[in-house]
Amino acid sequence: MNQQEIKQLETELWDSANSLRANSKLTAAEYKDPVLGLILLRYAQNRYDQAKGQIEASIPDGPRGKRASTKEDFLAAGAMMLPEASQFDYLADLPESESLDEAINNAMKLIEEAYPDLLGVLPKNYQEFDADLLRELIRVFNKDSVKKIKGDIFGRIYEFFLMKFSMDGAGAQEGGEFFTPPSLVQLIVNMIKPDHGIIHDPACGSGGMFVQTGHFIEEQNKGVSINTKVKCYGSELKSNNTRLAKMNLAIHGIEGKVSETNSFYSDPHALVGQCDFVMANPPFNVKKVDKKKDYVKTDVRLFNDVGIPKADNGNYLWIQYFYHYLNDQGRAGFVMASSATDAGNTEKAIRQKLVETGAVDCIVAVGNNFFYTRSLPCHVWFLDKGKTDANKDKILMIDARNTFRVVTNTINDYSPGQLTNFNAIMESYRGDETAIASARTIHNQEAISLGKDLSLI
Numbered sequence: 001m002n003q004q005e006i007k008q009l010e011t012e013l014w015d016s017a018n019s020l021r022a023n024s025k026l027t028a029a030e031y032k033d034p035v036l037g038l039i040l041l042r043y044a045q046n047r048y049d050q051a052k053g054q055i056e057a058s059i060p061d062g063p064r065g066k067r068a069s070t071k072e073d074f075l076a077a078g079a080m081m082l083p084e085a086s087q088f089d090y091l092a093d094l095p096e097s098e099s100l101d102e103a104i105n106n107a108m109k110l111i112e113e114a115y116p117d118l119l120g121v122l123p124k125n126y127q128e129f130d131a132d133l134l135r136e137l138i139r140v141f142n143k144d145s146v147k148k149i150k151g152d153i154f155g156r157i158y159e160f161f162l163m164k165f166s167m168d169g170a171g172a173q174e175g176g177e178f179f180t181p182p183s184l185v186q187l188i189v190n191m192i193k194p195d196h197g198i199i200h201d202p203a204c205g206s207g208g209m210f211v212q213t214g215h216f217i218e219e220q221n222k223g224v225s226i227n228t229k230v231k232c233y234g235s236e237l238k239s240n241n242t243r244l245a246k247m248n249l250a251i252h253g254i255e256g257k258v259s260e261t262n263s264f265y266s267d268p269h270a271l272v273g274q275c276d277f278v279m280a281n282p283p284f285n286v287k288k289v290d291k292k293k294d295y296v297k298t299d300v301r302l303f304n305d306v307g308i309p310k311a312d313n314g315n316y317l318w319i320q321y322f323y324h325y326l327n328d329q330g331r332a333g334f335v336m337a338s339s340a341t342d343a344g345n346t347e348k349a350i351r352q353k354l355v356e357t358g359a360v361d362c363i364v365a366v367g368n369n370f371f372y373t374r375s376l377p378c379h380v381w382f383l384d385k386g387k388t389d390a391n392k393d394k395i396l397m398i399d400a401r402n403t404f405r406v407v408t409n410t411i412n413d414y415s416p417g418q419l420t421n422f423n424a425i426m427e428s429y430r431g432d433e434t435a436i437a438s439a440r441t442i443h444n445q446e447a448i449s450l451g452k453d454l455s456l457i
Contacts, residue, residue, distance in 0.1 A: 006153055009145060010160040016140045018164070024133050028168045033240070035137065036161060036247060037108060037123040042141040043154035043251050044080045044111070045088035050150060051079035071114070078225070078253045083110045092142045100134045101126040121246045155211065155252040162206055162244070167372040167411070179205060180281040180335065181370050183413040184380065185212045188279050188333035190423045191362065191382055195220060196229055197276030200325055202263040203318070204234030207245035209279040211252050225253070230276075232256030233269040264289050264296070264317060272300055275325040278332035284378075285337055286314035300324065306349045315340040316347045322383060323354060329386035331361075338365070338377050355395070359383045362396040362426060367404055369412040377401065388431065396429045398422065 001009075021031045055073045059066045074081040084090055086107040094103055108122040126134060149157075159182070166179035189212045201209045214226035221229070232254060236242045242260040249256045259268040264286075290296065291308050301324040302308060302317070309316045315337055322332045340347070341363065354360060361384040368375050400422070404412040414422075 001149070001153060006156060009149075009153075010157055013140060013146070013157060014161060014164050017137060017161075020133055020136050020140070024130060026129070028165060030128065032165045033123040033243070034126055034129065036158065036244070038104075038137055038141055039154065039158050039161060040122070040247055040251050041086070041091070041104075041107060042088050042146060043158070044082055044086075046147065046149055046154065047079035047253075048074070048082045048087070051077035080111065080115065083114065086110045088138075088142065092138050096135075100131060100138070101129060104134070115250075118246060118250060121243045158248065158251045159208070159211065162208075162248070163372070179372070180208050181372065181413060182208070182212070183419065184281070184335060184366070184370060185209055185279075186419055187364070187380060187414065187422060188335075188382075189213060189216045190419055191426050192277055192279070192331040192333045192384075194230065194277035194279065194331075197231070198233065198271065198274055199230050199277045199279065200233045200269065200271050200275045201278070201280050202235045202267075202321060202325075203280050203282035204236050204245050204258060205241050205281065207234060207248040207254075207256075207258065209281075210234065210245075210254055210256055211248060213277075213279075214252055214254055227253075227255045233271060234258040235261050235263050235266075235268060237262050263321065264314065265293060266295070267301065272324050274327055276327060276330050278322045278325050278330070278383075279334065280318070280322060280332075281335040282314075282318040284315065285339070287312050289314045289317065303350065303353050306346065306353055308346075309350060310346045311343070313343075313347075315343070316350045319354065319381070320350065323357070323359060326359075326383065326385050330384075331386070332381075332383040334381055336379050336381050338379050341379050357385075358387060358392040359385045360395050361387060361391070362398065362429070364398045364422065365401050367401040367412065369410055370404075372411065375410070382426075390431070391429070394429075396426065398425060 017035055021028065021035075024031075051074055052069070055069045055077055056066070059069065059073075069081070071081045085103070091100065091103055091107060094100055104126040105124045108124045112119045112122055129137075162179050163182065185208050188209070193216070194213045195217055199210065199213060201207075204210070210226075210232045213230065213232070217224060217226045217229050226232075232249070234245055234256060236245055236258060237260070239260055242258055245258045249258070257269065261268050263282075289312075296302075296308065296317075299307070301321045303320060307320055318334070319336065319340070322334055326332055343351070360381070362382040364380040364382075366378050366380060368377050370378070403414075403418060405415045405418065407413050
């Protein structure tokens with residue numbers, strides 16, 4: 001299935017599922033998690049079917065014939081060993097006399113019992129759905145075109161639905177906080193290249209940074225699983241977002257630890273000084289952080305002399321966390337409010353301390369309309385504790401406020417060519433001149449003019 005076919009299928013599935021919601025009494029927020037749960041079930045069935053034949057063929061004959069396949073066999077094949085009652089085919093074939101909502105709730109319960117990492121994560125409120133609506137949703141995700149999907153295409157569909165729900169404000173009471181726009185995630189991943197070791201996102205939302213890391217690793221090493229290269233650790237404040245992240249990791253076959261916690265007052269994975277990469281899109285301008293708490297006053301993630309900002313704003317707490325999580329060669333990329341770049345008073349002192357470490361590598365100024373439910377501009381910061389000696393006293397500043405691709409009247413993003421050019425700027429700054437040639441090839445292919453950006457080197 002090529003990219004155009006995938007996009008067409010994503011749109012068809014969304015249009016079908018969304019039209020069903022529009023004709024129901026459910027809000028987008030009420031609808032989101034159960035629909036994402038059905039996508040996970042359909043994906044799990046596809047993976048199960050693909051793995052089953054391979055596993056059975058690989059089991060050698062013994063004195064009493066072939067042994068039965070096990071849960072471990074399926075895990076090694078990147079699939080769940082599904083109980084019959086959790087299989088999508090079983091649900092699709094239920095007679096109308098059977099209670100479909102109870103059957104789906106039970107399917108989710110059985111998967112959670114078999115896979116403790118998903119305990120309490122999967123939606124089990126299908127009794128709130130009208131029976132006809134449920135049956136139509138099952139039909140939507142049981143089309144032949146969907147049943148034949150292989151590889152990570154279902155992960156793409158899951159991400160697409162997350163994005164569309166975010167654009168509709170589904171459950172995003174503070175503005176789409178569970179989802180970072182893909183082009184900003186890809187900008188971060190392209191620039192820091194998270195291809196090994198420990199990766200941490202202490203404000204992980206729905207886990208998009210980890211998913212894009214998986215895509216990056218697979219593109220760089222065809223056929224290599226993310227789980228053989230990196231270990232993912234996330235923290236998230238909101239219960240619903242934590243569930244989304246765990247489902248997102250599961251549907252992409254990514255092993256990771258995601259803790260539901262407030263990162264201002266805890267460090268559940270104890271990763272200070274151990275991370276090879278930190279990626280995050282933390283909530284901007286958080287008010288009312290209790291800086292009098294003992295944990296905050298003694299937090300080793302802060303500079304011990306100037307670490308607690310006087311301003312009622314969490315931005316410079318986040319920035320210090322990201323720095324202190326890194327090991328001595330670690331890199332970080334994170335989205336931050338534009339106001340943080342020139343904030344004064346104690347925040348200025350913290351910024352000066354950070355700059356003096358030599359770890360601030362690059363700052364990209366991003367224009368308006370990149371977020372689905374708010375229009376403010378932002379900056380993307382990059383830290384690198386392993387900078388070359390030649391760059392120790394340098395910071396690359398890229399003004400990309402006028403560089404974007406218009407998606408809709410209210411949404412902008414970056415094209416693949418623009419992302420490649422940003423990467424070329426960074427690689428040239430690091431000393432890799434061949435990256436410029438690569439960027440200009442795509443530049444010419446897309447007829448994109450980024451002369452101003454390239455001249456910033």
